[in-house]
Amino acid sequence: SQQGEEDPQALSIQEGENATMNCSYKTSINNLQWYRQNSGRGLVHLILIRSNEREKHSGRLRVTLDTSKKSSSLLITASRAADTASYFCATVDSNYQLIWGAGTKLIIKP
């Protein structure tokens, strides 16, 4: 079953613009993780935010978490062509099992 749901499903922006994608989930979480997947390859971990954190930064990435709304957002600033990929959020259920969303496909146009 999928707990995380990303929004939008697809996003196309110009290089240099900022990209924002959202993730909503249904139950209480221990943490929420964001991953990137380049076409047909393995996933790469981007950032983990714990339930007691509200915001986290890593380079050009900024993640926020609102546990009252059960949602998280991933912001990529100053996008580059290499950011073209699918982005997934994953939440942890009570069995410490990761539940994945369907992903947001991000396309950066040169």
Add this chain to the structure above:
Amino acid sequence: KAGVTQTPRYLIKTRGQQVTLSCSPISGHRSVSWYQQTPGQGLQFLFEYFSETQRNKGNFPGRFSGRQFSNSRSEMNVSTLELGDSALYLCASSLMTSGTETQYFGPGTRLLVL
């Protein structure tokens, strides 16, 4: 440190056959999780192994099974293959519990069932 490796990378099988996929985690990692990824269903959790024991299992039929060896290497087996089993199978490893820390993914095995 070497990353997670998966073999084979590509596989073509016919319906009714069985297949075994292999995953070698990062050295020192004790947790190995398996996922099936298809365009229609996204990333679906198959099972997680920790210290040779299956700790969690997703909602897949009994045709899907796995095991983990004492060196943490893991295999998954799919018997009586169906067309719908065509997918990218991803393996991920982590030090301890998959849900509380970063998972490191292998490149995946792309399985095509004809």
